[in-house]
Amino acid sequence: NAGVTQTPKFQVLKTGQSMTLQCAQDMNHEYMSWYRQDPGMGLRLIHYSVGAGITDQGEVPNGYNVSRSTTEDFPLRLLSAAPSQTSVYFCASSPGRATEAFFGQGTRLTVV
């Protein structure tokens, strides 16, 4: 049971480049979320999904897109990277709303 798998672990982008952060879970969880973690600001919700085909915005959605075509996968797309998107990104899944979340190992993204 791998849990939540994120790829890549590290990434450096130039301003204006696009990329997709991958997230997959093998626990058949309905809920999946993307967070960014910045020093002194805790985890902030970017986008989330309550099931395949359903996504919604979180606290800081600007500059990011998501889709949920399958229960297992929830990729996060940066359309045009900006230095302000330098952060550590975490994907999480959970079986329901008020339940514990399982986090991936994170992707450290640097935009130069």
Place this chain on the structure above:
Amino acid sequence: GESVGLHLPTLSVQEGDNSIINCAYSNSASDYFIWYKQESGKGPQFIIDIRSNMDKRQGQRVTVLLNKTVKHLSLQIAATQPGDSAVYFCAASGGYQKVTFGIGTKLQVIP
């Protein structure tokens, strides 16, 4: 909206002592609370949770206390060990509100 905060950004404790990490939340509609532990370079890991119909919940060496009157919860770690050194986050959710995380407290265990 929900805001969740911690009183102490860094807590240093002697190995073997008990640790207490505090957290305040602002949304009185919050009904589910979680504590996570995050070690360096890793994702947050679930420690213990509590629902609003409880005041106290115990796990292995950890206890969470919830005071709904003052919107405060705490995490107590008994006999703190070096492996407990990490950043601890509280999180709260309520109704259809999304989970909100605090900024975290760094626990340093002195051998």
